[in-house]
Amino acid sequence: MEQIYINTAKMLKAMSDPKRLRIVDMLSCGELCACEILEEFHITQPTLSHDMRVLVEAGIVMDRREGKNIYYKLDKETLDRMYQTLGKVFEDKPDCICHKCRKN
Amino acid sequence: MEQIYINTAKMLKAMSDPKRLRIVDMLSCGELCACEILEEFHITQPTLSHDMRVLVEAGIVMDRREGKNIYYKLDKETLDRMYQTLGKVFEDKPDCICHKCRKN
DNA sequence: ATGATACATAGAAAAATGTCAATATGTTTT
DNA sequence: AAAACATATTGACATTTTTCTATGTATCAT
Numbered sequence: 001m002e003q004i005y006i007n008t009a010k011m012l013k014a015m016s017d018p019k020r021l022r023i024v025d026m027l028s029c030g031e032l033c034a035c036e037i038l039e040e041f042h043i044t045q046p047t048l049s050h051d052m053r054v055l056v057e058a059g060i061v062m063d064r065r066e067g068k069n070i071y072y073k074l075d076k077e078t079l080d081r082m083y084q085t086l087g088k089v090f091e092d093k094p095d096c097i098c099h100k101c102r103k104n
Numbered sequence: 105m106e107q108i109y110i111n112t113a114k115m116l117k118a119m120s121d122p123k124r125l126r127i128v129d130m131l132s133c134g135e136l137c138a139c140e141i142l143e144e145f146h147i148t149q150p151t152l153s154h155d156m157r158v159l160v161e162a163g164i165v166m167d168r169r170e171g172k173n174i175y176y177k178l179d180k181e182t183l184d185r186m187y188q189t190l191g192k193v194f195e196d197k198p199d200c201i202c203h204k205c206r207k208n
Numbered sequence: 209a210t211g212a213t214a215c216a217t218a219g220a221a222a223a224a225t226g227t228c229a230a231t232a233t234g235t236t237t238t
Numbered sequence: 239a240a241a242a243c244a245t246a247t248t249g250a251c252a253t254t255t256t257t258c259t260a261t262g263t264a265t266c267a268t
Contacts, residue, residue, distance in 0.1 A: 013120035
């Protein structure tokens with residue numbers, strides 16, 4: 001399987017949970033620390049910590065420590081690339097496998 | 105959790121598997137029957153059948169029977185709406201929760 | 209009708225995921 | 239140094255997902 005599908009699928013998977021998708025939405029306009037995010041959900045702190053790690057490892061979110069807090073923000077460049085890639089996946093393409101099939 | 109996140113997350117989840125994402129890519133330029141898709145993967149027929157059902161149930165793909173074959177194609181309208189929604193999730197928004205947090 | 213072809217369903221096993229309570233780590237405050 | 243605070247890690251358990259083999263169903267060809 002080509003790497004592009006693997007990478008993109010990993011990011012999609014990270015956002016394929018309603019609460020993680022909402023977290024991305026919350027982060028889309030700026031940084032938030034874990035405690036601010038936690039307030040919006042009925043989950044325990046370790047659960048959020050795990051969810052944030054999923055987003056960070058997918059490359060969607062970046063984290064930094066400031067004193068006691070960890071601040072999270074979107075990696076807009078990565079997210080943008082992913083969005084563009086996804087657009088291409090949805091688009092018609094002249095070299096698509098289905099055209100090969102149709103020749104038979 | 106708001107329905108928009110639930111619906112969108114469900115579609116993302118359906119595409120969060122590399123092979124299913126590739127199937128969407130293959131379908132982006134036209135219809136294909138199950139056997140044509142199957143040729144491109146090293147999976148059994150029941151596995152593909154299951155994957156296609158995931159895509160259909162997410163609303164991403166439509167199916168129809170023609171003789172012995174089942175043809176699959178993308179539901180472009182649904183996919184387009186999802187893509188637009190995702191774009192809005194990634195965008196900065198004036199009414200974002202993070203602005204509320206920042207006021208405190 | 210029979211057999212062949214294309215796909216779906218059922219059942220099962222292994223792997224991944226989601227979630228929690230308990231505890232550890234790093235940072236600030238006192 | 240001790241306490242308090244914010245977050246991470248560990249270990250456990252339940253649920254979901256992935257994938258297979260075996261079997262069922264629908265359609266076509268003979």
